[in-house]
Amino acid sequence: xxxxxxxxxxxxxxxxxxxxxxxxxxxxxxxxxxxxxxxxxxxxxxxxxxxxxxxxxxxxxxxxxxxxxxxxxxxxxxxxxxxxxxxxxxxxxxxxxxxxxxxxxxxxxxxxxxxxxxxxxxxxxxxxxxxxxxxxxxxxxxxxxxxxxxxxxxxxxxxxxxxxxxxxxxxxxxxxxxxxxxxxxxxxxxxxxxxxxxxxxxxxxxxxxxxxxxxxxxxxxxxxxxxxxxxxxxxxxxxxxxxxxxxxxxxxxxxxxxxxxxxxxxxxxxx
Amino acid sequence: xxxxxxxxxxxxxxxxxxxxxxxxxxxxxxxxxxxxxxxxxxxxxxxxxxxxxxxxxxxxxxxxxxxxxxxxxxxxxxxxxxxxxxxxxxxxxxxxxxxxxxxxxxxxxxxxxxxxxxxxxxxxxxxxxxxxxxxxxxxxxxxxxxxxxxxxxxxxxxxxxxxxxxxxxxxxxxxxxxxxxxxxxxxxxxxxxxxxxxxxxxxxxxxxxxxxxxxxxxxxxxxxxxxxxxxxxxxxxxxxxxxxxxxxxxxxxxxxxxxxxxxxxxxxxxxxxxxxxxxxxxxxxxxxxxxxxxxxxxxxxxxxxxxxxxxxxxxxxxxxxxxxxxxxxxxxxxxxxxxxxxxxxxxxxxxxxxxxxxxxxxxxxxxxxxxxxxxx
Numbered sequence: 001x002x003x004x005x006x007x008x009x010x011x012x013x014x015x016x017x018x019x020x021x022x023x024x025x026x027x028x029x030x031x032x033x034x035x036x037x038x039x040x041x042x043x044x045x046x047x048x049x050x051x052x053x054x055x056x057x058x059x060x061x062x063x064x065x066x067x068x069x070x071x072x073x074x075x076x077x078x079x080x081x082x083x084x085x086x087x088x089x090x091x092x093x094x095x096x097x098x099x100x101x102x103x104x105x106x107x108x109x110x111x112x113x114x115x116x117x118x119x120x121x122x123x124x125x126x127x128x129x130x131x132x133x134x135x136x137x138x139x140x141x142x143x144x145x146x147x148x149x150x151x152x153x154x155x156x157x158x159x160x161x162x163x164x165x166x167x168x169x170x171x172x173x174x175x176x177x178x179x180x181x182x183x184x185x186x187x188x189x190x191x192x193x194x195x196x197x198x199x200x201x202x203x204x205x206x207x208x209x210x211x212x213x214x215x216x217x218x219x220x221x222x223x224x225x226x227x228x229x230x231x232x233x234x235x236x237x238x239x240x241x242x243x244x245x246x247x248x249x250x251x252x253x254x255x256x257x258x259x260x261x262x263x264x265x266x267x268x269x270x271x
Numbered sequence: 272x273x274x275x276x277x278x279x280x281x282x283x284x285x286x287x288x289x290x291x292x293x294x295x296x297x298x299x300x301x302x303x304x305x306x307x308x309x310x311x312x313x314x315x316x317x318x319x320x321x322x323x324x325x326x327x328x329x330x331x332x333x334x335x336x337x338x339x340x341x342x343x344x345x346x347x348x349x350x351x352x353x354x355x356x357x358x359x360x361x362x363x364x365x366x367x368x369x370x371x372x373x374x375x376x377x378x379x380x381x382x383x384x385x386x387x388x389x390x391x392x393x394x395x396x397x398x399x400x401x402x403x404x405x406x407x408x409x410x411x412x413x414x415x416x417x418x419x420x421x422x423x424x425x426x427x428x429x430x431x432x433x434x435x436x437x438x439x440x441x442x443x444x445x446x447x448x449x450x451x452x453x454x455x456x457x458x459x460x461x462x463x464x465x466x467x468x469x470x471x472x473x474x475x476x477x478x479x480x481x482x483x484x485x486x487x488x489x490x491x492x493x494x495x496x497x498x499x500x501x502x503x504x505x506x507x508x509x510x511x512x513x514x515x516x517x518x519x520x521x522x523x524x525x526x527x528x529x530x531x532x533x534x535x536x537x538x539x540x541x542x543x544x545x546x547x548x549x550x551x552x553x554x555x556x557x558x559x560x561x562x563x564x565x566x567x568x569x570x571x572x573x574x575x576x577x578x579x580x581x582x583x584x585x586x587x588x589x590x591x592x593x594x595x596x597x598x599x600x601x602x603x604x605x606x607x608x609x610x611x612x613x614x615x616x617x618x619x620x621x622x623x624x625x626x627x628x629x630x631x632x633x634x635x636x637x638x639x640x641x642x643x644x645x646x647x
Contacts, residue, residue: 028338141333143355221337246324
């Protein structure tokens with residue numbers, strides 16, 4: 001059974017420490033996105049990487065429309081990986097939607113987790129007038145779904161095979177396989193809807209694990225007001241504002257991201 | 272780069288027929304050419320230093336942050352990604368964007384080229400629509416075939432039933448001549464029923480509605496039973512049948528479907544072997560090719576091959592013998608008839624059981640069809 005989970009979620013572990021640091025990728029990506037930050041933690045932690053079912057090189061045959069149309073289904077993937085490797089005292093690092101997936105997992109089995117590191121979290125992307133500003137209207141999300149359709153179905157499925165056959169540019173096909181194409185359009189759409197139509201505001205108040213919120217500057221997906229909301233609503237949370245702009249500081253500004261994480265963990269380890 | 276060259280480069284870029292923008296790891300715009308500014312209806316000063324995602328529609332910004340940026344940052348490039356630009360006024364503009372990341376002094380610079388896709392977008396949508404229509408039409412055809420085949424069987428069964436009643440003489444005595452005619456009606460009815468069953472089978476296979484009951488199948492006994500069944504057809508053409516299959520040879524397969532494949536292969540062999548010819552069936556472990564015996568003995572597959580001394584099949588036609596509705600031999604008045612579905616169905620069935628059906632043939636040397644199945 002554990003072996004099945006490790007293959008299903010394409011789990012990779014490395015590093016010479018004992019405390020597990022489990023990295024959960026965001027929507028649209030896979031575990032490769034952590035490549036620029038994990039080297040800084042390899043010496044002191046046991047690094048655990050995985051792909052959600054339906055993303056990266058996970059086993060697509062294990063995908064289930066009902067399970068993966070809710071963030072709870074993805075939280076179960078995190079817990080499955082924890083059980084399969086018998087992980088305890090876990091530092092869970094979640095990017096974007098995986099912040100909320102991590103919160104759900106930690107609320108279900110708080111005893112397993114030591115810290116949550118939430119990169120660009122948002123408990124609800126769609127505005128809920130008059131009191132909550134998530135940054136998006138439903139039509140904006142439809143715009144995203146259209147882009148996905150165009151680039152998955154219109155492009156990857158339909159035209160990419162022609163380019164993949166291009167003998168002069170073999171790397172082209174390979175790259176697409178490694179990124180867009182490895183995610184099935186139906187599964188990706190399901191993940192998108194689970195992500196952007198979710199409302200996890202009530203789950204924040206139930207968090208019992210200390211957490212660090214990394215808030216980017218000028219992040220249109222998780223604006224600063226949302227980060228502040230998460231900090232207010234989550235007991236035991238610390239907010240750290242980054243100079244990094246955009247939504248993916250671990251890729252755009254890995255040094256600053258690593259430093260913020262290390263400083264937080266150093267302070268927490270003082271008895 | 273000296274300043275003068277840089278200025279020359281800007282001029283060159285401004286004259287390009289496609290949009291160009293470069294930005295840093297933070298997404299801050301470093302350069303943007305006149306073509307892109309014109310598309311956007313903006314001035315250069317407004318945009319230098321702003322985040323590149325500001326050029327995009329909201330949906331495209333989210334796509335950029337969740338898909339495109341991670342892709343380019345981690346893989347170094349992205350090709351032909353469709354995005355919508357948000358101009359100062361007016362509707363969104365569809366573009367295909369190619370981006371590459373350059374690294375220097377520990378920082379990354381991204382160069383993006385954007386091409387408008389008005390025309391291409393139209394073609395692409397047209398192609399997508401055509402493909403969806405073709406898929407839908409193909410599905411409708413399969414459903415129609417399945418439905419019609421089913422409906423056609425009902426009157427055929429009635430024909431068979433009434434022929435039987437007449438033959439039994441329930442409505443009065445039948446003379447010899449009439450009996451002969453009734454038998455002809457019955458034979459035509461069975462032939463037609465066979466063709467319809469083929470179409471129904473194919474429709475089911477296409478719709479994925481076939482269920483397999485996998486169990487231990489004794490291939491020797493199976494071959495003997497089928498051989499007995501086709502004995503009259505062999506005798507009428509004066510063909511000989513040689514069977515070399517060990518009684519111990521077993522497969523993990525569906526009994527009925529294995530039998531259906533064997534009947535099909537043997538019927539074909541009889542059809543295409545001229546009078547006085549020979550048909551042989553061999554069976555054993557392995558995939559049946561001329562591989563070495565040691566490898567075959569340890570294989571987890573078993574095979575049955577049916578060889579005929581017919582006219583054989585030219586190499587260029589061998590690939591299409593398994594396509595539905597294709598008959599590779601030219602139609603002559605006296606040539607054998609059929610739906611051309613038998614081999615398509617047989618191969619689908621073999622694959623459905625985890626095996627395969629393959630062909631080896633040369634014109635003038637007969638054909639060998641080899642059925643492989645998982646070993647029990």
